[in-house]
Amino acid sequence: MRDKDKSKDRTKTDEIQLRDPYIACWLAWLVPGLGHLYQGRKAKALVYAVCILGLFFFGAALSSGKCGLARCVYVAMRNSPGADRDMRYYYLAQVWVGVPAFPALIQYFHDPDGEDPLWNGLMAPPLKVTPGRPIYSENDNSIDNIRKKLNRRFEVGTLMTAMAGLLNLFAIFDALYGPVNEEQEEQERQRRLEEKRLRRKAKRRKGDDFAEV
Amino acid sequence: MTLFAFWRIFDCLYAIPLILATGMVYSASRHEDIHDVLRRGLRLSGWIFGFMLMVLVVMMILF
Incomplete structure (x- = not known):
């Protein structure tokens, strides 16, 4: 029965026409599922879009609250020793989701210190805490306060959004080379x-x- | 203590969407037919869930 299924599946795989794989690959990176939609593989486009975007937005929603929206997706390159060491390597995985993760880049280039974030703090880097400047309160959006407010939801959201990005790599290679x-x-x-x-x-x-x- | 550990099991529910998405996407990268994708994706998710449950039980027994 399994062999029969395999041969059926192989026959369908052999018939696939991958329309412009390089364009499809770019589209698959920009929006999960879009590359497959471009190639006419609608069912797979739906599977990728629902699974990857669903996972990303669920993780982003978990890390949203009074401190802002999607606070687990942000870019920070603060490698200075001391209280404010915050290098965000997770973004290297999250960025593979494409456009949904772009606001983090815009926020970083707009204000890397997180003092004046756009869009109600959507994917903004946490407020940079400088030692010797006691202007910050319990309600500021420094990384410590964000973690305190969101608790474990921050970690779970980070894991989900990073996994969504890594899973989109499968979709990108599928658009490029086929299954x-x-x-x-x-x-x-x-x-x-x-x-x-x-x-x-x-x-x-x-x-x-x-x-x- | 046991009650506390039991309560913390509900935290593991966050793993369900993660496992389902992983199984489905991996399966979609291996098969073209949507029925194969769904069937094998669910099966793979089941395997991952079972494996994680086994590890959880072992850890609960050990610690």
Whole structure:
């Protein structure tokens, strides 16, 4: 039954026409599912859009509150030692979601210190806390206060948005090369194993010949 | 203590959308037919969920 399913699936895979893979790849990065929609693969576009965008927006909603919107998605490059060390490596994963993660870049270039964020603090970097400037209250949006207000929702939101970005890499490669043909991969693996086995056998035979001489 | 640990299990519900999305997207990158994508995606999600549940049970027993 499984073999029958596999052959059915392979036949459908072989028939796929990947229209302009490079354009589709860019579109797939910009908006998850858009590249597949461009290629006419509507069902898969829906699966990618629902899963990836759903996960991203759910994570972003979890990290929203009085402190602003989607506070777990932001760019910060503060590597100064001391109280305000905040390097945001998670954004390297989140950015693969494409356009939905762009407001974080705009906010960073608008005001990297987070003192005057746009759009009600949507994806804005936390307020930079400078030692010796006691102007900050319990209600400011420094990273400590954001974490205190959002509690574990900040971490869960970060994980979800970062995973959504990484999952979109699958969609991007799918738009570029099409789905992985598992059976072909298995055949290739078997062929390589067989070649390796033959080489080892030939080597052993050569060694035996030397021993006889 | 046990009650507290039991209550914290509800935190694990956050994992459900994550596991479902991971299973579906991985499966979609392997198959073209939507029925295969959904069937295998759900199966993979089930495997991931089962594995994580097993690890959780082991950790609850150990700690």
